[in-house]
Amino acid sequence: MSATYSDLAGKVVVVTGGSRGIGARTAGAFAEQGALVCAVGRDHRALDAVVAGIADKGGAAFGAIADVTDSAALDGVREQVEGRFGPVDVLAAFAGGQGFPVPSRQLTEQRWREVLDADLTSTFLTIQAFLPGLIERGGGSILTMSSAAGREASGANLAYAVANAGLVQLTRQLAAELGPHGIRVNCMAPSSIRTEKVAAHMPPDVQEQVAALHPLRRLGTPDDVASTALFLASDAAAWLTGLTIDVAGGRITH
Ligand SMILES: NC(=O)c1ccc[n+]([C@@H]2O[C@H](COP(=O)([O-])OP(=O)(O)OC[C@H]3O[C@@H](n4cnc5c(N)ncnc54)[C@H](OP(=O)(O)O)[C@@H]3O)[C@@H](O)[C@H]2O)c1
Numbered sequence: 001m002s003a004t005y006s007d008l009a010g011k012v013v014v015v016t017g018g019s020r021g022i023g024a025r026t027a028g029a030f031a032e033q034g035a036l037v038c039a040v041g042r043d044h045r046a047l048d049a050v051v052a053g054i055a056d057k058g059g060a061a062f063g064a065i066a067d068v069t070d071s072a073a074l075d076g077v078r079e080q081v082e083g084r085f086g087p088v089d090v091l092a093a094f095a096g097g098q099g100f101p102v103p104s105r106q107l108t109e110q111r112w113r114e115v116l117d118a119d120l121t122s123t124f125l126t127i128q129a130f131l132p133g134l135i136e137r138g139g140g141s142i143l144t145m146s147s148a149a150g151r152e153a154s155g156a157n158l159a160y161a162v163a164n165a166g167l168v169q170l171t172r173q174l175a176a177e178l179g180p181h182g183i184r185v186n187c188m189a190p191s192s193i194r195t196e197k198v199a200a201h202m203p204p205d206v207q208e209q210v211a212a213l214h215p216l217r218r219l220g221t222p223d224d225v226a227s228t229a230l231f232l233a234s235d236a237a238a239w240l241t242g243l244t245i246d247v248a249g250g251r252i253t254h
Helices: 021-032 044-056 071-084 109-137 158-181 196-201 204-212 222-233
Strands: 012-016 036-041 060-065 090-093 140-145 183-188
Touching: 012 021, 012 071, 012 109, 021 036, 021 044, 021 060, 021 090, 021 222, 036 044, 036 071, 044 060, 060 071, 071 109, 090 109, 090 222, 109 140, 109 158, 140 158, 140 222, 158 183, 183 222
Parallel strands: 012 036, 012 090, 036 060, 090 140, 140 183
Antiparallel strands: none
């Protein structure tokens, strides 16, 4: 990561979805800026690996186990973070991802509710857990995670598309409400990021086909998203709030 944001050093940062993929890379990127990072996930072995990787590079981080659809568990995360590092400055609510295609006539009520819960309600609950502290301190930055699937019609299932479109409006509305408290809220909407999961499960020829759909002719990387997250959380973006940035290689340009 080439950019340095000196104001991020010493900031307390929580990243949900921090055990793998985009969230893990973002947790590492914040730690490389000197931030104190809490990575949240459900898989303690994956979290341990992320924390060890950060420690190996001299960064400060710990892992907190929580299901982000469980508000009591999120309150527990907040207590752990405040106990170890102090009040939270940056909240990156990245956990989610249930986008696999399902024809809408086969999408059951139960599945609809599960996906909305995992991708949209989880972000609401995560923000609710940390909002009183951010308001009390009169500042902070919240980052939300949408998807290209929430920006345009795509092959993703309907519940995922709608949840991610909802995250864009959640971001706008919260930004308007929280601006007077000094809290900025911004969103990223990635397209086709080559996480370890994508690399393992998407055949190389399909990766090439998907890459060709993007004007920049490659898949995105977790670094592409992490570098955008650093910028949005930093003072370099002090006048930006309520935005959704399409981290999408030119495929989505709203
Ligand atoms: N990869 C892409 O191309 C892409 C594109 C657009 C948007 N996104 C969004 O980016 C975010 C991260 O995606 P990714 O590709 O990095 O996914 P990933 O590799 O599958 O990682 C998902 C992360 O979310 C966590 N998570 C999921 N549900 C959770 C829950 N209920 N409670 C706690 N943690 C939970 C997982 O934790 P555990 O494994 O520890 O449970 C894991 O850390 C998602 O919101 C996804 O919708 C990804």
